[in-house]
Amino acid sequence: MKFQRPRNLTGLAPFLLLLVAVAIYVGVAVATGQTQYLTAENLLGLLGRSIALGITAVGQTFAILIASIDLSVANLISVAAVLGSSIMSGDPSMMLPAIVAVLAVGVVVGLINGLIITQFEVNPLIATLGMALVLQGLLSAAFNNFAGEVPEEFQVFAYGQVGGVSISLIFLIGLTVAAWVFLRFTRAGSKIYSVGGNPDAAKLAGMRTTRVVILAHVICSVCATIAGLYLASRLRSGAPWIGRDGVYDLESIAVVVIGGTALSGGRGGVWGTLMGVMIFSLIDSIFNLAGVDAFAKQILRGVIIVAAVAIYAMRSRRIEA
Amino acid sequence: MMDRLKQMNPVFLVLLLLFVAIAILSPYFLQPTGYMNFLKRAAPIAILAVGQLYVINSGGFDLSAGALVTLTVIGSSILLDGEASATWWVILAMLGVGVTVGTVNALVVSWLRVPSIIATLGMMITLSGIALTWSGGAPRGYLPENFRFFGRFLIKDLPLIKILPVAVIVMIVVCALLWWLMHRTNYGKRLIAMGDNPKAALLAGVPLTQTRIVAFAMSSISAVIAGILLGGFAGVSTDVGVGLELQAITAAVIGGAQLLGGRGTVGATIAGALVLQAMFTLLNILGFPKPVRDVVQGLILISAVVIAGYRRRRSGG
Numbered sequence: 001m002k003f004q005r006p007r008n009l010t011g012l013a014p015f016l017l018l019l020v021a022v023a024i025y026v027g028v029a030v031a032t033g034q035t036q037y038l039t040a041e042n043l044l045g046l047l048g049r050s051i052a053l054g055i056t057a058v059g060q061t062f063a064i065l066i067a068s069i070d071l072s073v074a075n076l077i078s079v080a081a082v083l084g085s086s087i088m089s090g091d092p093s094m095m096l097p098a099i100v101a102v103l104a105v106g107v108v109v110g111l112i113n114g115l116i117i118t119q120f121e122v123n124p125l126i127a128t129l130g131m132a133l134v135l136q137g138l139l140s141a142a143f144n145n146f147a148g149e150v151p152e153e154f155q156v157f158a159y160g161q162v163g164g165v166s167i168s169l170i171f172l173i174g175l176t177v178a179a180w181v182f183l184r185f186t187r188a189g190s191k192i193y194s195v196g197g198n199p200d201a202a203k204l205a206g207m208r209t210t211r212v213v214i215l216a217h218v219i220c221s222v223c224a225t226i227a228g229l230y231l232a233s234r235l236r237s238g239a240p241w242i243g244r245d246g247v248y249d250l251e252s253i254a255v256v257v258i259g260g261t262a263l264s265g266g267r268g269g270v271w272g273t274l275m276g277v278m279i280f281s282l283i284d285s286i287f288n289l290a291g292v293d294a295f296a297k298q299i300l301r302g303v304i305i306v307a308a309v310a311i312y313a314m315r316s317r318r319i320e321a
Numbered sequence: 322m323m324d325r326l327k328q329m330n331p332v333f334l335v336l337l338l339l340f341v342a343i344a345i346l347s348p349y350f351l352q353p354t355g356y357m358n359f360l361k362r363a364a365p366i367a368i369l370a371v372g373q374l375y376v377i378n379s380g381g382f383d384l385s386a387g388a389l390v391t392l393t394v395i396g397s398s399i400l401l402d403g404e405a406s407a408t409w410w411v412i413l414a415m416l417g418v419g420v421t422v423g424t425v426n427a428l429v430v431s432w433l434r435v436p437s438i439i440a441t442l443g444m445m446i447t448l449s450g451i452a453l454t455w456s457g458g459a460p461r462g463y464l465p466e467n468f469r470f471f472g473r474f475l476i477k478d479l480p481l482i483k484i485l486p487v488a489v490i491v492m493i494v495v496c497a498l499l500w501w502l503m504h505r506t507n508y509g510k511r512l513i514a515m516g517d518n519p520k521a522a523l524l525a526g527v528p529l530t531q532t533r534i535v536a537f538a539m540s541s542i543s544a545v546i547a548g549i550l551l552g553g554f555a556g557v558s559t560d561v562g563v564g565l566e567l568q569a570i571t572a573a574v575i576g577g578a579q580l581l582g583g584r585g586t587v588g589a590t591i592a593g594a595l596v597l598q599a600m601f602t603l604l605n606i607l608g609f610p611k612p613v614r615d616v617v618q619g620l621i622l623i624s625a626v627v628i629a630g631y632r633r634r635r636s637g638g
Contacts, residue, residue, distance in 0.1 A: 120627040123580045125382075125438075127626075129567065133619030140612035250442055263436050295458065298450030306443035310433035 013312060014260040014275040021282040028289045037289065044169065046281040047274075051158075051168045052077070052227040052234075053251055054277045057259075058172075058179050059223025060252040061273045062216040065183075066196040067265025068117060068124040070217065072131040073224040073252055074243035076109055079139050080228025081238030085148035092151040102225050109135070110221030114214030132249065139240045146237040158234035168230060172274075175223075179270040192216055197266025224248075255280050258308045279308075331628065332576050332592045339599040346606050353483040357475075359602060361554070364492035365390075365547035367594035369565055370572035371499045372543025374590045377570070377578050378503070379536040380516040381430060381437030385444035386544040386569060389422055390562030392452040393548025398462040398557040399455060405465035412468070412549065419545035422448070423538030430537075431530040445566070452559065460557040472553015488550050495546055499539065500587040512536055513584065571618060572597050575625045596621075 022043075029037050047054065056073050063070040080102045087098035109131065116127040160167040183189035194202040195212045203209050227248070232238040243249075259276030261268025283304060287297040340350075349355045369386055376383040393415050400411045422444065429440040476485040503509040511532050514522040523529055544562075551561050576593030578585025600621065601614055 116623060116627075120623075121630050122623060122626045125580065126574060126622060129570075130619040130623035133615045133622065137612040137615030137617075137619065140615070141610055254439070254442070257439060263439070293454065295450055295454035299447050299454065300450075302443040302445070302447030302450060305446070306429055306433075306435055306440055309435045309439045309443075310429070313434035313436075 014258065014272040014279070017258070017308060017311075018275045018279055018282075021279045021286070025282050025286050025289070028286050032289055032291075034289055037285075044165070046285060047172070047278055048166055048169050049284075050277050050281045051172050052231050052246065053248060053255065053280070054172045054274065055175060055227040055230060056224050056248045057252040057255045057273045057277055058175055058270050059220040059227075060256050061179070061259075061261055061268065061270050062192065062223075063124075063220040064196075064253070064256050064261050064263060065192050065265060065268060066213050066216045067199070067263075068213060068216065069128065069253065069263070070113065070220045070224075071125060071128040071249045072109065072113065072135060073220065073227075074247065074249040075132045075135040075139065076106065076221055076224040077228040077231065077243030077246070077248055078238070078240050079105065079135050079243075080225035081232040081235075081242055082139060082143055082147050082240055083238070084229050085146075085150050085232045085238035088148060088150055088154060090149035090151050092153045095151065095154050099229065102229055103222060106222035106225030107218055109225075110218030111214060113221065114210075114217035117217070118210040118213050136240075136244070143240045146235075146239045148237060150232050150236050150238075155233050155236060157230055171230075175226075176270050176274050183269060188212070188215065193266055195265075251280070254305045257312075258305065260312060262312070330577050330586075330589045330592070331632075332589050332596060332625075336592050336596050336599065339596060339603060343599060343603055343606065346603070350602075357482070357484050357486055357489065359598065360492070361486040361488045363595055363598035364486075364488040365550045366565065366568055366572060366598060367492055367591050368495050368543045368550070369547045369569040370576075370590050370594040371496050371587050372540040372547075373566070373569040374573045374576075374578055374585045374587065375499070375503070375512065375536040375539040376437070377573050377580060378512050378516045378585055379533055380519065380581055381533075381536075382441060382570065382580075383426065383537060383540040384438065384441040384566050385422065385426060385448055386540055386547075387562040387565035387567075388445040388448035388452070389419065389541055389544040390548040390551060390565055391559065392418070392448050392562075393545045394552040394557055394561050395452045395456045395460065395559060397468060397549070397552060398460065398464050400462070401465055401468060402462040403465050405467050408465060408468045415545050415549070416542060419541040420538050423541030424534050426541070427530070427534040427537040431533055456559060458559065460559055462557070464552055464557060468549070469553040472550040472555075474553075488554065491546065491550060495543065496587065496591055499543070502539070503587050508532070508535065516581075516584075568597060568618075569594075571622050574622060574629075577625075577629050579629070593625075 026038060029035055056077065060070055060073060083105060084098045084102045087101055088094045113128055113131055116122050117124050156167060158168055162170065183192060191202070191207055191212045194205070194207065195209045199209055228238070228243065231242050235242065255276035256268070256273050257263060258279055259268065259272030259274070261272060283301065284297070287300070292300070343350050350359065373383055373386060396418070397411050397415060400414070401407055426437070426441055426444055429435050430437045470487060471491055472488050474487045476487065477483070479485055503512070511522065511527045514525065515527055515529055515532050519529060547565070548562065555561060572594035573585055573590045574580070574593070575596050576585060576589035578590060597618065600617055604614055604617060
C-alpha cells in the first residue's frame with residue numbers, strides 16, 4: 001500500500017500532542033500555584049471523566065478506519081440508556097436481560113447502518129444521520145423524561161473501584177486493549193485496514209468488503225450502547241437527551257481524528273483515540289485551572305480541533321474532501 | 322415528451338403530491354394566506370439549502386451554517402437593542418461576518434487541508450461559543466421593527482394573491498441570484514468541475530481556492546440572510562439555528578444533490594426544501610407529535626439518496 005505509513009509512526013503524532021497538552025497543563029498549574037492537582041492520580045482521573053466519550057470513540061475509530069463515519073452514536077447512547085434503565089426498573093435480577101437487550105439493539109442498529117451503506121450505496125454521513133433522526137424521533141415520541149431506574153448493583157459500573165482505580169476506567173482500558181489486539185493481530189482487523197485504505201484493491205484481492213464495513217459499523221454501534229449503559233449507571237437512570245447533550249457524535253469524531261486516525265480511512269488506531277480523549281479532557285482541565293469562562297472555552301475548543309487536524313493534514317500531503 | 326418526463330427529477334412530483342395531500346386535508350392551504358404563510362415559513366430553509374448546495378457541489382459540507390444563523394440573530398439584537406436607525410449598518414456588518422466566516426472556512430480547507438466536515442465543525446463550535454459568550458447564555462437586547470420587517474411584514478391588498486410576505490420576496494430574489502451564479506456563469510461551471518474531480522479541474526485551470534472561497538461565502542451569506550428572516554418572524558433565542566445545517570443538507574439531498582461532489586441544481590434544491598417543509602406541515606395537520614418529524618426526516622433523507630443512486634445506476638451516469 002502506497003499511502004500507508006509505518007504503524008509505529010502513526011501513533012507518534014498524537015503522543016507528541018498529548019505531551020504538549022500535559023506540559024501546558026503542568027505549566028498552568030505551576031503558574032497559577034495550583035500544584036496540588038499535579039499527581040499521577042489526577043492525570044488518570046482526567047480520563048475517568050470521559051469514560052462515555054472514550055467508549056464511544058473506540059467504536060467510532062472502527063467506523064472511521066473503514067473510511068465511513070457514524071453520526072447516530074449520540075442518539076443510540078440515549079436509546080441504550082433509556083432502554084437499559086427501563087428494563088431494569090431498579091430490579092437487580094433484570095440486569096442481565098437489560099444488558100443483553102441493549103447490546104442486541106446496538107447490533108441491529110449497526111447492521112442496518114452497514115446494510116444501508118453497503119447495499120444501497122448511501123453515503124455514510126447521510127445513512128447514519130438518517131438513523132440518528134429516526135432513533136431520536138422514536139425515543140422522544142415514547143419518553144420525555146428520566147425513565148426507569150438502575151439498581152444499586154448496576155451502579156458499580158460507574159462508581160465501583162478495585163484497588164483504588166475505578167472499574168469504568170479499567171473497563172475503558174480493557175476495551176481499548178481488546179480493540180487493539182483485534183485490529184493488530186486478527187485477520188478481520190487487518191481487513192479493516194485494507195478496506196479502509198483502498199476498497200477497490202481489497203475487493204480485487206478477493207475480500208468481501210461489504211462484510212468488513214458491516215462488521216465495523218456493528219462494533220461502533222455496540223460500543224455506543226455500552227456507553228449508554230455506563231451513563232445510565234452513572235446518572236442512576238436513563239434520559240432521552242443524554243446522548244445529544246453530550247454531543248457524543250461530533251465529539252467522538254473529533255477525538256478520533258485528533259488521535260491521528262485519518263477520515264479517509266485505513267490509517268490510525270485505538271491508542272491514538274484514547275490519547276485524543278485525554279487531550280480533550282486535558283484541554284478542559286487547563287481551561288478550568290486557568291479560570292477561562294465556560295463559553296470562551298468552547299471557542300478555543302473549536303479552534304483547537306481544527307488546528308490539530310490541520311497539523312496531521314499538513315504531514316500527509318493528500319487532497320481530501 | 323415521455324423521455325423528458327422520465328428524466329425529470331422526482332422531487333417535483335413528490336412536492337406536487339404533498340401539496341395535493343395538504344390541500345385535501347386542509348382547504349385553508351389553498352387560500353392566499355395559507356400558501357403564502359407556508360412559503361414564508363419555508364423561506365429561511367430554502368435560502369440555507371441553496372447556499373449549502375454551493376458547498377456540496379464543491380465537494381464539501383458546511384456544518385457551521387446553523388450556528389451562524391444563531392450568531393446573526395443574537396448579534397443583531399445585542400448590537401441594535403431596539404435602535405432602528407442602526408439597522409442597515411448592522412445588516413451590512415452581519416453580511417461582512419458571513420463573508421469572513423465563509424472565507425475562513427474555505428481557507429482552512431484549502432490551505433491547511435483540513436476536511437471540510439472538521440473545519441466547519443470547528444467553526445460551528447467556535448461560532449456558538451462566540452454567540453454564548455457575547456450574550457451571556459440568554460437572549461439579550463431586542464430587534465427593532467425595521468429589522469423584523471424582512472421576516473414579518475406582509476404586503477396586503479394585492480390583486481390575485483392578496484398578500485405577499487416580504488420573506489417570500491427575499492427568498493425569490495436570493496434564490497434567483499444564486500441560480501444565476503450557479504447555472505448561468507463560468508463560475509458555476511468551475512464549481513461543478515471542482516466538485517466532480519478537483520485534480521482534473523486544477524489541471525484545466527480552475528483556481529480551486531478562489532472557487533472554494535466563493536462557495537463557502539455563499540453558504541455563509543445565505544445563513545446570515547436566513548438569520549435575518551428568522552429573527553424577524555421567530556424573535557430572539559439562543560437555539561434558533563440549532564439543526565438547521567442538517568435540514569439544509571437534507572433539503573439539498575432530497576433535491577438530488579450528490580454529496581462529495583457536484584451536480585445538484587438550485588431549482589431542485591428549492592423543491593427539496595419545500596418538500597421538507599410540506600412534510601412537516603402535513604404531519605402537523607395529521608396531528609403527529611413533533612418527534613415524528615425527526616423520524617420522517619430521517620427516512621426520507623435515506624430514501625432520497627437510495628432513489629437517486631438507483632436512478633443514476635440505471636441511467637448509467
